[in-house]
Amino acid sequence: MTETLFFVFAAVAVGSSVGVVVSRSPVASLLFMVASLASTAGIFVLLEAHFLAAIQIMVYAGAIMVLFLFVIMLLNLGHEYRRDIRGNVAMIIGFAVTGGIGGLLARQLGSGTAGLEALGTGDAIDAALREHGAVGAIARPLFTDYVVAFELTGILLLVAIVGALLLAKKAS
């Protein structure tokens, strides 16, 4: 059951990622992106990361993608169906770079996955989830060991808000 679901979600994720890259209309591209993020959230659930799956749907697919959609609507780019794929040189560079990365990944994975099984069985995560729940298992380390990094991301968001306002406001 889990395996079947995984392959369904994986197929949707890869298909919609191809859609993001090839669609002419920015709005279609964005909706494919939402489908890709949603199916990745499904895979997060299968990997026992329930809290992150919820965050992925609400924050990523909900908030960030709607921000992109706002900008597309604001700049009135929804009607741009012209082909904007680059010429042959960029195509060759693109396929060379992606072929290189893909080849390296395939070679690494082809050399055997024995090392991956040695990583562990996931019993620690299962125990933490049983004891504290899906949110508590993340919240405890986040607010104890990583609290400084957590506060710093708050400052980062503040800086981003100020920067976005300053950049987007009309020059007077």
Add this chain to the structure above:
Amino acid sequence: MLAESLVLAGLIFVLGTLGVIVRRNAIIMFLCIELQLNAVNLTFVAFSRYVGIEGQIFVFFVMTVAAAEAAVGLAIIISIFRHYETVNVDNFNLLKW
């Protein structure tokens, strides 16, 4: 399921890279960067299933940085659009105007 997840993340990352290189529309290039970040998040979650909860916390931070990056990047696109009336990156060839 770890090996399969890593293969999937690699595929999505490669597709995102291809999109950044071959598209001209700045907003779609941004979307492809988000696709790459998402692939990395998937790798972190897959490893965290077997190694420890820290991977998921890192994904939390990656999402925050992605949100900040999207806000600032879209503001830059709006500001460029006001000047050039297009979001096609071929037309942006000056650092200052």
